[in-house]
Amino acid sequence: MSEQTAIPVSPNAYFKQGAVIVIVIALIYAAVSSFYTVESEEQAVVLRFGKYHAITDPGLHFKIPFGVDRAIRVATRRQHKEEFGYRTRSARQGSPTRYDSGGYPEESLMVTGDLNAAQVEWSVQYLIQDPRAFLFNVREPVATMRDASESVMRQVVGDRTVDEVITVGRQEIQYQTLLRLQQLMDEYEMGIKIDQVVLQDVSPPSPVAPSFNAVNEAQQERERMINEARAQYNKAVPRARGQAEQLIQSALGYATERVNRSKGDASRFDSMLVEYLKAPEVTRRRMYLETMQGVLPKLGRKIIVDDEATSVLPLLQIGEGNTEVNR
Numbered sequence: 001m002s003e004q005t006a007i008p009v010s011p012n013a014y015f016k017q018g019a020v021i022v023i024v025i026a027l028i029y030a031a032v033s034s035f036y037t038v039e040s041e042e043q044a045v046v047l048r049f050g051k052y053h054a055i056t057d058p059g060l061h062f063k064i065p066f067g068v069d070r071a072i073r074v075a076t077r078r079q080h081k082e083e084f085g086y087r088t089r090s091a092r093q094g095s096p097t098r099y100d101s102g103g104y105p106e107e108s109l110m111v112t113g114d115l116n117a118a119q120v121e122w123s124v125q126y127l128i129q130d131p132r133a134f135l136f137n138v139r140e141p142v143a144t145m146r147d148a149s150e151s152v153m154r155q156v157v158g159d160r161t162v163d164e165v166i167t168v169g170r171q172e173i174q175y176q177t178l179l180r181l182q183q184l185m186d187e188y189e190m191g192i193k194i195d196q197v198v199l200q201d202v203s204p205p206s207p208v209a210p211s212f213n214a215v216n217e218a219q220q221e222r223e224r225m226i227n228e229a230r231a232q233y234n235k236a237v238p239r240a241r242g243q244a245e246q247l248i249q250s251a252l253g254y255a256t257e258r259v260n261r262s263k264g265d266a267s268r269f270d271s272m273l274v275e276y277l278k279a280p281e282v283t284r285r286r287m288y289l290e291t292m293q294g295v296l297p298k299l300g301r302k303i304i305v306d307d308e309a310t311s312v313l314p315l316l317q318i319g320e321g322n323t324e325v326n327r
Contacts, residue, residue, distance in 0.1 A: 033065040041077040045131050046070070052132060074131035079195060082146055084108065084153070085121035086200060101201070109205065110154050116162035117208070121200040122174075124149050124181070130191030137189045145185070145192060152180045166202050174199055 038044045038058045046053045046063060047070045056071070063069035085108030086101040101108075101121060108119045126145070128134050138144050156176045160169050178197045185192045204212040276283040 030065040034062055036061055036063060036071045038071075038073060041075055042073045043076045043131050044071040044073050045135055047072065052136065055131060072131075072135060074128055074134060076128045076131055079125050079127060082124045082126075082142070082149065083121075084123065084146070084150060085119070107150060110157045112157055112162040112165055113159050114161040117205050118157065118162050118165050119201075119203050119205050120153065120157060120165070121202070122153060122177075123198050123200060124194065125196040125198070127193045127195055128191060129193045133189050133191030137191065141190050141192070144188070145190065148184045148188075149177075149181055149197075152177050152184065156180070162204070166204070170199050170202065 036044065037060050038056055040058045042058060044056045044061070046056060048064070048068060050070075053069065061071070063071055085104050086099065087104070088097040088099055105119075108121050110118055110120050112118050124145070134141050153173075156173050157165055160173070165173065174197045178194055181197070182194045185194060203209065272283070272287070
């Protein structure tokens with residue numbers, strides 16, 4: 001058998017092979033890293049040598065590889081949410097969220113304007129309007145926004161009584177917190193628009209909750225009794241006023257009727273006086289006859305005979321049992 005002789009390989013050949021491999025890998029990396037995709041709800045902030053260069057919209061974009069350009073994606077078309085005093089979590093992807101209100105007293109426990117304690121849980125929903133300002137104007141913008149939100153909420157709650165915070169003042173607290181928090185975001189130039197502030201739950205602290213509930217029940221009972229008394233008052237007073245007004249109108253009507261009748265009687269007397277002065281005897285006779293004509297029909301079966309009369313008229317039926325003769 002013939003022996004095979006080994007052909008020596010020069011170091012330059014190894015170097016060339018390594019260089020080719022490195023170049024191929026670099027080309028592959030450059031091809032892969034030269035493009036990036038921005039999702040529909042995002043915008044990308046492009047940095048060139050670590051300095052702001054441009055903002056790109058959703059789609060496929062080119063950038064200089066090898067770390068020259070770097071794209072930071074920011075979800076500018078999605079509503080973000082920060083929770084205070086509670087958390088909502090899901091055990092796994094797609095499972096229902098679970099409400100957890102324990103373990104955050106440093107966020108939720110506050111002092112009201114009347115020096116009472118209240119446990120306030122709320123959420124802030126916001127949009128990122130300016131991704132450049134959001135990334136570069138403030139260090140840790142989300143943490144800064146959370147601190148500002150907690151500060152504003154404590155200030156708004158501290159201006160009100162505990163009854164206002166727990167009952168009737170919820171809408172006003174949400175509105176004032178939104179306005180003041182947005183003012184802070186504008187002053188800090190963070191590029192954030194506060195969309196909504198929602199009070200989830202406002203309650204007294206757990207150790208004093210039973211006493212607070214007892215006080216609320218007593219206040220509600222007081223309000224109920226006051227409302228019932230007002231209802232009775234509103235029912236009785238208008239009725240009494242109506243009856244009084246009815247009596248007044250009746251009295252006024254009676255007074256008017258009496259006055260008018262008196263005026264009529266006076267006018268009739270004046271007319272009769274004028275006629276009497278013209279012919280006294282005739283007028284006296286007529287008045288007598290008219291009076292008798294009105295009086296006699298009301299007497300029934302009674303006959304009045306003059307004492308000076310000598311006999312009764314022969315046609316008079318004195319024999320009837322129901323006839324009475326008065327002298």
